[in-house]
Amino acid sequence: MVPRERGVVAPLEREPVKLEGRSIPGLFVLESPVHGDERGFFREWFQLLDFEAAGENFSVEQANLSFSARDVVRALHYSLAPRGQAKVVTCAQGELDDVVVDIRVGSPTYGAYEVITLRAGDGKSVLVPAGVAHGFVVTSETGTIVYLLSSPYEPGLELEIDAFDPEIGVPWRLTGEPVRSAKDAVAPLLGERRAAGELPLYLA
Numbered sequence: 001m002v003p004r005e006r007g008v009v010a011p012l013e014r015e016p017v018k019l020e021g022r023s024i025p026g027l028f029v030l031e032s033p034v035h036g037d038e039r040g041f042f043r044e045w046f047q048l049l050d051f052e053a054a055g056e057n058f059s060v061e062q063a064n065l066s067f068s069a070r071d072v073v074r075a076l077h078y079s080l081a082p083r084g085q086a087k088v089v090t091c092a093q094g095e096l097d098d099v100v101v102d103i104r105v106g107s108p109t110y111g112a113y114e115v116i117t118l119r120a121g122d123g124k125s126v127l128v129p130a131g132v133a134h135g136f137v138v139t140s141e142t143g144t145i146v147y148l149l150s151s152p153y154e155p156g157l158e159l160e161i162d163a164f165d166p167e168i169g170v171p172w173r174l175t176g177e178p179v180r181s182a183k184d185a186v187a188p189l190l191g192e193r194r195a196a197g198e199l200p201l202y203l204a
Contacts, residue, residue: 017050026129062149075135075163084130086150091118094143107202131200160187
């Protein structure tokens with residue numbers, strides 16, 4: 001049998017994930033190319049080289065997936081882990097509003113929030129910096145969020161703030177009553193956490 005000639009296939013040029021800074025320091029919205037056809041779509045939503053090229057370092061130590069129904073509000077959560085806990089978040093199914101609140105004492109945007117709408121297949125992700133509070137509400141019939149963590153979950157260091165704190169004033173998009181966990185429903189206000197010394201500090 002004559003061996004088949006092997007040709008050299010040139011590698012495809014990949015399109016990098018683009019990082020766009022937002023008003024809250026350390027918060028980025030990521031745009032990655034989406035390749036779709038009759039089968040569905042494919043996207044490369046995290047590539048460490050793209051983060052390093054933008055001057056951002058992110059080391060993945062845990063990956064989570066959360067499935068929820070419409071009007072489920074999972075918020076506002078943050079970590080006091082000594083190493084900090086940044087997240088890279090995207091929507092794998094459905095639609096949701098991703099919410100980031102700057103609760104870092106000393107930050108120039110302390111108390112400010114940003115709402116980023118994420119839809120499956122839209123190519124968007126969010127880099128959530130360490131020390132801020134994060135949450136989301138599902139705005140479609142169901143929604144699935146996946147996220148990478150820069151440090152593992154540590155129960156004693158994971159805290160929450162009332163998602164409906166009037167001092168923050170997040171405009172949650174709801175069609176009915178919010179569905180929350182028992183713990184989130186009785187979460188302290190931002191001012192109460194600050195008075196108790198339970199907020200992270202801003203490290204410029």
